[in-house]
Amino acid sequence: MATKGGKGKGREKERMKSLVRSIDVNMAEVREKYMPGVSIDTVIFSFHDDELKVLLIRYGDIPFYCLPGGFIEKTEELDDAALRILKERSGIGNIYLEQFYTTGAVNRSQGHMMGEWFQELAKDRDVKNWFDQRFISVCYYALIDEANVELLSEEFVTEMKWVDVKKLPKLYLDHALIVKKAIERLQIDLDQKLVGFNLLNETFTMGELQKLYEAVYQKAFDRTNFQRKMLSMNILERLEKKYTGKAYKAPYLYRFISKV
Amino acid sequence: MATKGGKGKGREKERMKSLVRSIDVNMAEVREKYMPGVSIDTVIFSFHDDELKVLLIRYGDIPFYCLPGGFIEKTEELDDAALRILKERSGIGNIYLEQFYTTGAVNRSQGHMMGEWFQELAKDRDVKNWFDQRFISVCYYALIDEANVELLSEEFVTEMKWVDVKKLPKLYLDHALIVKKAIERLQIDLDQKLVGFNLLNETFTMGELQKLYEAVYQKAFDRTNFQRKMLSMNILERLEKKYTGKAYKAPYLYRFISKV
DNA sequence: GTATCATTGTGTCATAATGACTCAATGAAG
DNA sequence: CTTCATTGAGTCATTATGACACAATGATAC
Numbered sequence: 004m005a006t007k008g009g010k011g012k013g014r015e016k017e018r019m020k021s022l023v024r025s026i027d028v029n030m031a032e033v034r035e036k037y038m039p040g041v042s043i044d045t046v047i048f049s050f051h052d053d054e055l056k057v058l059l060i061r062y063g064d065i066p067f068y069c070l071p072g073g074f075i076e077k078t079e080e081l082d083d084a085a086l087r088i089l090k091e092r093s094g095i096g097n098i099y100l101e102q103f104y105t106t107g108a109v110n111r112s113q114g115h116m117m118g119e120w121f122q123e124l125a126k127d128r129d130v131k132n133w134f135d136q137r138f139i140s141v142c143y144y145a146l147i148d149e150a151n152v153e154l155l156s157e158e159f160v161t162e163m164k165w166v167d168v169k170k171l172p173k174l175y176l177d178h179a180l181i182v183k184k185a186i187e188r189l190q191i192d193l194d195q196k197l198v199g200f201n202l203l204n205e206t207f208t209m210g211e212l213q214k215l216y217e218a219v220y221q222k223a224f225d226r227t228n229f230q231r232k233m234l235s236m237n238i239l240e241r242l243e244k245k246y247t248g249k250a251y252k253a254p255y256l257y258r259f260i261s262k263v
Numbered sequence: 264m265a266t267k268g269g270k271g272k273g274r275e276k277e278r279m280k281s282l283v284r285s286i287d288v289n290m291a292e293v294r295e296k297y298m299p300g301v302s303i304d305t306v307i308f309s310f311h312d313d314e315l316k317v318l319l320i321r322y323g324d325i326p327f328y329c330l331p332g333g334f335i336e337k338t339e340e341l342d343d344a345a346l347r348i349l350k351e352r353s354g355i356g357n358i359y360l361e362q363f364y365t366t367g368a369v370n371r372s373q374g375h376m377m378g379e380w381f382q383e384l385a386k387d388r389d390v391k392n393w394f395d396q397r398f399i400s401v402c403y404y405a406l407i408d409e410a411n412v413e414l415l416s417e418e419f420v421t422e423m424k425w426v427d428v429k430k431l432p433k434l435y436l437d438h439a440l441i442v443k444k445a446i447e448r449l450q451i452d453l454d455q456k457l458v459g460f461n462l463l464n465e466t467f468t469m470g471e472l473q474k475l476y477e478a479v480y481q482k483a484f485d486r487t488n489f490q491r492k493m494l495s496m497n498i499l500e501r502l503e504k505k506y507t508g509k510a511y512k513a514p515y516l517y518r519f520i521s522k523v
Numbered sequence: 524g525t526a527t528c529a530t531t532g533t534g535t536c537a538t539a540a541t542g543a544c545t546c547a548a549t550g551a552a553g
Numbered sequence: 554c555t556t557c558a559t560t561g562a563g564t565c566a567t568t569a570t571g572a573c574a575c576a577a578t579g580a581t582a583c
Contacts, residue, residue, distance in 0.1 A: 252578035
């Protein structure tokens with residue numbers, strides 16, 4: 004996906020603090036600033052064209068995709084770090100975000116030459132030792148509305164795109180496993196915590212809501228029973244009808260009412 | 264609870280590898296061996312006298328209790344580290360063990376003088392810097408049968424006991440929060456994964472099973488409906504009656520059949 | 524205007540699950 | 554033999570669920 008320009012100096016400044024920028028500063032500063040051996044990865048879901056998608060990025064010429072991730076400042080809360088990283092990567096904040104898994108495979112950093120790749124990107128600065136560390140990664144997932152997001156890619160990010168979870172390319176290390184775990188967690192949370200808020204527009208039709216559920220659970224539901232169940236939960240407010248211009252009955256629009 | 268003696272040289276050797284022993288070896292070796300800034304804490308549940316209990320330990324003269332915890336070797340998988348630490352603390356292995364949360368509050372190590380306490384225990388070795396690190400702790404929970412466990416306390420462990428989750432004393436840092444999160448997770452898992460296996464004897468009565476559920480969910484269930492639900496799941500095998508010597512009808516004994 | 528058609532909203536029906544009960548059976552003590 | 558706490562099983566009303574049927578609707582084709 005093509006990189007879109009930032010909107011102002013504020014945003015540019017934020018970008019300066021990011022993971023990838025960090026390899027451009029003095030390594031001593033990085034070691035001073037960040038927790039060693041611990042990282043954060045985020046699985047950012049969106050829902051578009053009836054597909055559940057995750058945000059993937061690629062650095063430099065590295066031939067595989069990564070989940071947006073970063074490091075934890077020594078004086079920063081875990082949740083805050085995840086929010087900051089998410090903000091830096093996708094440009095948005097104020098989002099539903101949940102920790103769901105911590106991965107720490109010993110070989111996470113082996114066989115992938117991440118150190119070499121970033122060393123190449125960073126040129127004469129010594130970053131290899133940093134990236135060759137074994138990282139224990141605390142994983143969060145987030146849901147965003149693809150339509151409301153302006154993707155801001157960073158200096159060393161050569162690609163950034165939404166990918167259907169059913170068509171994942173080769174991913175960095177165990178990131179495919181992380182996505183799998185995130186979907187499992189999303190399935191549990193979708194019903195219980197009504198996290199669908201962020202994956203749909205403010206208003207939506209019952210059919211759209213059902214397609215979201217079907218994308219997340221990767222199975223079909225009976226249309227009428229689905230509608231009955233959703234309505235019986237008393238979390239939807241029925242609005243006016245939506246005239247689509249299509250040759251069939253106009254569906255009602257709904258909105259979540261339990262924002263509280 | 265009084266410390267019970269180990270059974271042999273093998274067990275003694277295992278104890279040598281533990282967290283607390285580690286402060287007795289050269290700090291350079293500790294820094295070489297373990298991941299910096301990352302720890303593991305375990306919430307070990309047992310069920311006895313109708314109470315859900317957690318295992319707490321106390322080091323030296325430190326005036327508050329801790330969850331059994333330890334550090335992760337640089338070449339060790341996270342799950343393996345948790346198993347090892349659990350083995351070292353409680354003496355048992357081969358147990359249901361699940362990661363459920365990672366905590367990393369910045370002030371986890373502040374205001375508690377953990378560095379000072381351990382420095383005192385370790386005498387002339389420099390351990391303060393290690394224990395004054397900010398630790399991000401990956402938390403696991405485990406279920407064990409209190410009756411089958413021989414508690415082995417270690418050199419610097421002055422106390423080790425089972426405590427009713429409803430009567431927790433002052434705990435180290437955010438360990439009370441960790442216990443709370445563990446119970447929440449246990450409530451979710453108990454039904455779905457039938458983890459009750461390890462909290463009861465091989466055979467048990469329906470009343471005992473109900474009391475376990477009531478202790479975990481901290482609410483009462485209707486006796487007859489509970490029995491109906493359990494029996495309808497087809498996971499229990501009815502055995503002979505249990506003659507308790509009490510002045511009432513003898514209940515049946517049951518056993519889980521879905522060990523597969 | 525009228526017919527057509529995909530889609531939507533509502534209703535039916537059988538079955539399963541659940542919560543609140545009743546009631547007989549039982550095992551030991553007095 | 555009576556008493557009594559406890560246990561196992563059953564009843565009944567209510568709610569939830571899965572599989573359908575069917576009418577309503579909004580645009581298009583004629």
